[in-house]
Each structure stands twice: as C-alpha cells, then as structure tokens.
Ligand SMILES: Nc1ncnc2c1ncn2[C@@H]1O[C@H](COP(=O)(O)OP(=O)(O)OP(=O)(O)O)[C@@H](O)[C@H]1O
C-alpha cells in the first residue's frame with residue numbers, strides 16, 4: 420500500500436510543485452494519473468520510489484517512510500519506467516540492459532538467462548538482442564525500458580507515459596500485460612495523456628492540476644466531466660464527445676459513455692425508444 424499524507428514538494432523554496440496531496444493506492448487496482456503538462460505527475464511518482472523526498476508531509480510505501488529508506492531498497496519492490504527511455508538505457512547490448520537489474524538483485528545465472536529471453540520476446544526485441552540499445556527506434560527503446568524494469572517482476576509498477584511512440588498493436592499488448600497487475604499483490608500506477616488508452620486500462624483515475632489533486636474516481640465519471648477535463652487540459656474520449664453530441668438531440672442519451680459496449684447499449688436503448 421502507498422500512502423501520501425499531506426505531501427507538499429518544491430524544487431525551489433516558494434514554488435510548490437505538489438500541494439497538500441493525500442491519497443492511498445491499494446493493490447488490486449490499476450490506477451491512472453493524468454493532468455496538464457507541468458501539473459506535477461512525474462514529480463509525484465518520483466516520491467514513491469524515493470528519487471524525490473517530500474518537502475512537507477510523508478510518503479509511506481508498505482508502512483515505510485520513504486525518507487527513512489534508500490532508493491536502492493525501494494527499487495527492490497518498485498519498478499519505475501521513466502518518461503524518457505534514454506534516461507534509463509546505458510548498456511552495450513539489449514541483453515545486458517535487461518540483465519542489469521536482475522544481476523543487481525542477485526538472481527541466479529539460469530534465472531537471469533530465462534527472464535532476459537522471456538522479456539525480450541514479450542516486447543518483440545529478441546532479434547536485436549546483441550545490438551546496442553541506441554540503434555533501436557524510439558518505440559523499441561521505450562519497450563526495452565519496459566522489459567528491463569518488468570523482468571524483475573516488481574510488486575509496484577510505475578509507468579510514466581508508456582504508450583508514447585507505440586503503435587496500436589503494441590498498445591494492445593501493453594494493455595494485456597497491464598491486466599496481469601490487476602491482482603491482490605500488485606499496484607500499477609500509469610501516468611498518461613492518452614485518454615483512449617486510459618479508459619481501457621485503468622479502474623481508478625487521479626487528476627492532478629497545478630500540483631493539486633482535483634479528481635479521484637471512476638474514469639467514466641471523470642472523463643465525462645467538462646470542468647475537470649478543462650482544468651487538466653484533457654479532451655474527452657471520442658465516444659464521450661459523440662455521446663455529448665447525441666445528447667443535444669436526444670436529451671435522455673447518457674453522456675458518461677467511454678466504452679464501445681456502453682455506447683452500443685445506449686444507442687440500442689435510444690432505437691428501442693424511437694420505435
Ligand atoms: N529538477 C527540477 N528543477 C526545477 N523544476 C523542476 C524540475 N523538474 C520539474 N520541474 C518543474 O516542476 C513542474 C512539474 O513537472 P513534472 O515533470 O512533474 O510535470 P508533469 O506533470 O510530469 O508534466 P508532463 O506532462 O510534461 O510530463 C514543472 O513546472 C517543471 O518545470
């Protein structure tokens with residue numbers, strides 16, 4: 420469990436980036452974090468793995484105050500995929516990149532070989548395994564960053580903009596993978612600007628604006644609330660936009676529609692009423 424208790428953070432005195440944040444993240448949920456550029460999302464998630472420590476208030480990870488432990492200790496349970504993959508990659512080959520964290524955590528040689536092979540395969544990178552990470556395309560580099568963090572099979576996973584530069588097929592694969600984190604042991608926090616991906620991926624959505632939490636709840640409710648969307652500079656999912664358009668003509672048409680199934684059901688009901 421992750422707990423933020425009245426957390427404030429500033430890089431420079433007098434310029435708060437996070438303001439009095441309180442929230443709890445429990446295992447079993449995939450949670451999304453959205454908000455405008457500069458809202459403080461990356462700053463918030465860096466408090467969880469101790470890369471940044473709160474200026475005021477406290478962050479607890481499984482009961483441990485992040486100020487009283489090291490980032491190395493937290494890294495054992497928390498996997499963090501950076502927004503910019505280039506900040507994360509440094510090894511000479513893809514194999515060495517994925518093996519790095521496993522070696523640090525003292526996995527056996529057989530286990531390392533097995534996981535390196537499995538995770539390179541999962542992210543369709545096997546054919547480049549002896550190559551330098553810097554020869555990969557942008558999307559492939561992002562996937563290598565994912566593979567090198569996920570191979571540790573962390574209990575808590577933080578993904579900062581994982582769909583950036585990914586094609587539709589890779590996004591679908593990422594969704595399938597994220598589903599495996601929806602269980603009583605894992606916590607997955609997804610930072611994203613991608614509303615279409617968020618509505619498919621998350622059970623709960625947090626919205627940050629200018630360092631403050633302005634919404635916490637069901638994605639369907641939040642992503643159809645114009646006031647919140649406006650403050651966080653988000654566009655609603657296309658289905659929600661369509662629903663708002665239809666509601667102008669058919670006043671009973673629901674506007675909190677974010678999935679194809681819900682949209683199809685609403686249209687069916689409308690057609691039944693028209694008959
Ligand atoms: N190391 C730093 N020193 C000073 N200010 C910083 C530093 N890192 C970030 N900031 C500032 O803190 C604010 C929040 O940045 P942060 O990276 O958390 O935003 P974000 O919500 O992740 O934005 P984006 O959607 O663009 O990724 C921004 O105004 C940024 O300029």
Ligand SMILES: [Mg+2]
Nearest residue numbers: 460461462502
């Ligand atoms: Mg960011």
